[in-house]
Amino acid sequence: xxxxxxxxxxxxxxxxxxxxxxxxxxxxxxxxxxxxxxxxxxxxxxxxxxxxxxxxxxxxxxxxxxxxxxxxxxxxxxxxxxxxxxxxxxxxxxxxxxxxxxxxxxxxxxxxxxxxxxxxxxxxxxxxxxxxxxxxxxxxxxxxxxxxxxxxxxxxxxxxxxxxxxxxxxxxxxxxxxxxxxxxxxxxxxxxxxxxxxxxxxxxxxxxxxxxxxxxxxxxxxxxxxxxxxxxxxxxxxxxxxxxxxxxxxxxxxxxxxxxxxxxxxxxxxxxxxxxxxxxxxxxxxxxxxxxxxxxxxxxxxxxxxxxxxxxxxxxxxxxxxxxxxxxx
Ligand code: ATP
Ligand code: SF4
Numbered sequence: 090x091x092x093x094x095x096x097x098x099x100x101x102x103x104x105x106x107x108x109x110x111x112x113x114x115x116x117x118x119x120x121x122x123x124x125x126x127x128x129x130x131x132x133x134x135x136x137x138x139x140x141x142x143x144x145x146x147x148x149x150x151x152x153x154x155x156x157x158x159x160x161x162x163x164x165x166x167x168x169x170x171x172x173x174x175x176x177x178x179x180x181x182x183x184x185x186x187x188x189x190x191x192x193x194x195x196x197x198x199x200x201x202x203x204x205x206x207x208x209x210x211x212x213x214x215x216x217x218x219x220x221x222x223x224x225x226x227x228x229x230x231x232x233x234x235x236x237x238x239x240x241x242x243x244x245x246x247x248x249x250x251x252x253x254x255x256x257x258x259x260x261x262x263x264x265x266x267x268x269x270x271x272x273x274x275x276x277x278x279x280x281x282x283x284x285x286x287x288x289x290x291x292x293x294x295x296x297x298x299x300x301x302x303x304x305x306x307x308x309x310x311x312x313x314x315x316x317x318x319x320x321x322x323x324x325x326x327x328x329x330x331x332x333x334x335x336x337x338x339x340x341x342x343x344x345x346x347x348x349x350x351x352x353x354x355x356x357x358x359x360x361x362x363x364x365x366x367x368x369x370x371x372x373x374x375x376x377x378x379x380x381x382x383x384x385x386x387x388x389x390x391x392x393x394x395x396x397x398x399x400x401x402x403x404x405x406x407x408x409x410x411x412x413x414x415x416x417x418x
Pocket of ligand 1: 106
C-alpha cells in the first residue's frame with residue numbers, strides 16, 4: 090500500500106440487484122489518488138465510472154451492494170465507518186461536483202443561504218461565512234457577486250450554475266474533490282473555461298481531484314494520472330503521458346483511436362470501437378474485452394489476465410504483456 094495516497098481503493102466489487110439478476114458494475118477495482126493530484130477516469134458509457142465516483146462518496150442507490158474491497162481515505166476504510174461518521178466527511182474532507190448543477194443546488198433557496206450552510210463545519214460568524222462565499226464566487230468568475238449571491242439557481246445560466254457548484258464544493262477546502270462529468274452539459278468554449286478554472290483552483294487549494302469524463306482532451310489537460318475503465322474493470326492506469334503516449338492495453342488504444350480530438354483527417358463519421366460493451370449480468374470468464382479485442386489470443390476467452398507492471402506507475406491487465414515479459418526475461 091502506498092503511504093502517499095490520500096485515497097486507496099482496493100479490490101472493490103459492487104453489484105446492483107435488478108429483476109434480471111445481479112449487475113456486476115465494479116470488479117476488482119484498485120486505484121490510488123495521491124494527495125494534491127488529479128486522477129481522471131475514462132471509458133465508454135456503462136464502464137462504471139460514475140458508479141465508482143458515487144461509491145467513494147457513499148451516495149449509492151438502495152439496490153447497490155459492495156461485496157468486497159476497501160476504500161481507504163486518509164488512512165480509514167470508509168466502508169467500515171458508521172454512516173454518521175461517513176456522512177460528516179461529506180462537504181468537509183470530501184466534496185463533489187455533478188454533471189447537472191441542479192443535483193447539488195436547491196432550487197428554492199438562495200445561493201447565499203446554501204453557501205453559508207455548506208460551511209457548517211467552520212467556526213466562523215455568519216458574516217465571515219458570507220464574505221468567504223462572495224470571495225469564492227468572485228474567484229470562480231461570477232460577476233457582481235455581492236448582489237448576485239442573493240439570487241436563486243434559476244436566475245443563473247447553466248455555465249454560471251456549474252461555477253457556483255465549483256465554488257460551493259471548494260469553499261470547504263476539501264482534501265478530495267470528486268467531479269462526475271462536470272463539463273458534459275456545457276458547450277465547448279465553456280468546457281475549456283471550466284477545466285482551466287478547476288485546474289487553477291486545484292493548485293491553489295492543493296486538493297486532490299477524481300475527475301470522471303468522456304472527454305479525453307479534458308482529461309489530458311487537467312489530470313496527472315488516468316485510469317481506463319471497461320465493463321466495470323480498471324484495465325490500464327498510469328500517468329497522463331503513459332496513457333496518451335504509450336497505451337499498452339488494446340482497449341485504451343481503441344479508445345484513443347476513436348477520440349475526435351486526435352483524428353487528423355476530416356471525416357463525417359467518427360469511428361467507434363466495433364462491438365458492444367458486454368452485459369454485466371452473471372459471472373464472466375476470461376478477459377472482459379475478449380469479444381471486441383483485435384489482438385485476442387486463444388486463452389483470452391478462458392483466462393482472466395493478471396495486472397502487469399509496465400513502468401513506475403503504469404499497469405495494465407492484458408495477456409499480451411505477460412507474453413512480452415516472458416520474451417524479455
Ligand atoms: P456513463 O458515462 O454513461 O455515465 P458510466 O461509465 O458512468 O457511464 P455507470 O453509470 O457507472 O457507467 O454504470 C455502470 C453499469 O451499472 C451500467 O451497466 C449501468 O447500467 C449499471 N447501473 C448503474 N446504476 C444502476 C442501478 N441503479 N441499477 C442497476 N444497474 C445500474
Ligand atoms: Fe485482448 Fe487478450 Fe489482452 Fe484481453 S487479454 S485485451 S482479449 S489480448
